Amino acid sequence: METITENQKVRAAKKLKKMFGHVDLRDTSLICPIRDVMAVASDKWSILIVLYLGYFPVLRFNELKKKVYGISNKVLSERLKHLEGDGYLKRTMYPEVPVRVEYKLTDFGHSYLQKLIELTEWAETHKNCVISNRTSYHGS
Amino acid sequence: METITENQKVRAAKKLKKMFGHVDLRDTSLICPIRDVMAVASDKWSILIVLYLGYFPVLRFNELKKKVYGISNKVLSERLKHLEGDGYLKRTMYPEVPVRVEYKLTDFGHSYLQKLIELTEWAETHKNCVISNRTSYHGS
DNA sequence: CCGGATCCGTCTTGATACTG
DNA sequence: CAGTATCAAGACGGATCCGG
Numbered sequence: 042m043e044t045i046t047e048n049q050k051v052r053a054a055k056k057l058k059k060m061f062g063h064v065d066l067r068d069t070s071l072i073c074p075i076r077d078v079m080a081v082a083s084d085k086w087s088i089l090i091v092l093y094l095g096y097f098p099v100l101r102f103n104e105l106k107k108k109v110y111g112i113s114n115k116v117l118s119e120r121l122k123h124l125e126g127d128g129y130l131k132r133t134m135y136p137e138v139p140v141r142v143e144y145k146l147t148d149f150g151h152s153y154l155q156k157l158i159e160l161t162e163w164a165e166t167h168k169n170c171v172i173s174n175r176t177s178y179h180g181s
Numbered sequence: 182m183e184t185i186t187e188n189q190k191v192r193a194a195k196k197l198k199k200m201f202g203h204v205d206l207r208d209t210s211l212i213c214p215i216r217d218v219m220a221v222a223s224d225k226w227s228i229l230i231v232l233y234l235g236y237f238p239v240l241r242f243n244e245l246k247k248k249v250y251g252i253s254n255k256v257l258s259e260r261l262k263h264l265e266g267d268g269y270l271k272r273t274m275y276p277e278v279p280v281r282v283e284y285k286l287t288d289f290g291h292s293y294l295q296k297l298i299e300l301t302e303w304a305e306t307h308k309n310c311v312i313s314n315r316t317s318y319h320g321s
Numbered sequence: 322c323c324g325g326a327t328c329c330g331t332c333t334t335g336a337t338a339c340t341g
Numbered sequence: 342c343a344g345t346a347t348c349a350a351g352a353c354g355g356a357t358c359c360g361g
Contacts, residue, residue: 044288045291045295047357049295050291053235053295054235054301056302057232057235060234060301061232061233066299067303075229077308078304079225079300079304080225083300084202084225085219085220085224088219088223089216090283092197092201092215096194102344103314113303113335114337114343115334115336115344118345119334126318127314127318134343140341140342141343142342148185149307151185151190152303153307154193155189155193156300158196158197158200159296160219160296160300161219162196164215164295165216167218167289168214168217170268170289171221171267174268175268177266178265178266179266217354242325252354253353254324254355255327256352256354257325258324258325258326279322280324282323282324297337306347
């Protein structure tokens with residue numbers, strides 16, 4: 042029976058006011074933190090990549106591809122480049138034969154991982170709720 | 182100088198083990214909480230919709246469209262349906278002339294909002310970090 | 322008018338083959 | 342092995358249309 046108290050709603054409103062209150066909604070660059078930062082790191086594939094790199098400290102390209110089941114080569118390499126570009130992970134290439142490339146989270150990536158874990162735990166504890174909502178919605 | 186301590190990493194690893202440890206990676210339904218639940222609610226538009234509905238307790242379709250700047254009719258109505266279907270928000274139609282339709286978060290949506298706010302605060306405090314990472318990456 | 326469904330051109334994704 | 346190239350399929354943005 043997880044209910045949101047009025048107090049929590051009020052506190053949320055204050056935080057949101059702090060974030061949104063001074064923002065000109067037309068200026069996309071000002072609303073940056075959510076739109077811009079999150080856009081790179083919050084899509085479903087990036088979330089999974091970061092979580093798996095949190096669980097397995099070091100992964101190679103094809104290992105990652107197996108873990109993040111269903112992702113295609115193209116999208117994986119693209120996401121990895123973006124995540125590397127924004128500083129979430131580090132790519133290390135060992136010029137052996139055959140080539141070996143390793144990906145691991147940076148400290149910054151670990152910082153983000155903490156938040157993702159919280160979000161995922163929320164999803165874990167609420168999945169049944171979502172599922173029952175979903176079926177009753179489609180059922181009606 | 183926000184650094185992630187080794188302790189935090191260890192604690193993260195334990196939580197991840199709990200989440201991932203028993204999961205057969207091939208079985209998409211088991212990995213549900215992240216893939217399935219989050220897929221609906223974690224794309225950039227849904228995040229913005231939930232945040233704005235947290236900030237403005239009640240919004241009509243076109244108000245929402247103005248706030249969530251750049252979203253198209255089609256995608257907005259689609260996301261709203263999904264979010265409603267999973268129980269994050271409630272749609273109320275008043276059969277006046279012209280029609281009035283209001284959207285507001287459910288308690289479940291508010292519960293999710295709490296998490297999103299935390300994530301957004303993280304993004305807010307780390308945006309400069311991302312931006313500097315990004316420019317140095319593209320600059321090199 | 323408002324909420325949204327539809328249509329269409331464009332951009333993004335996905336699947337698979339292929340290369341250094 | 343790590344990743345591009347290629348092409349098909351789907352998502353998206355914008356404009357328009359329509360019922361209430």
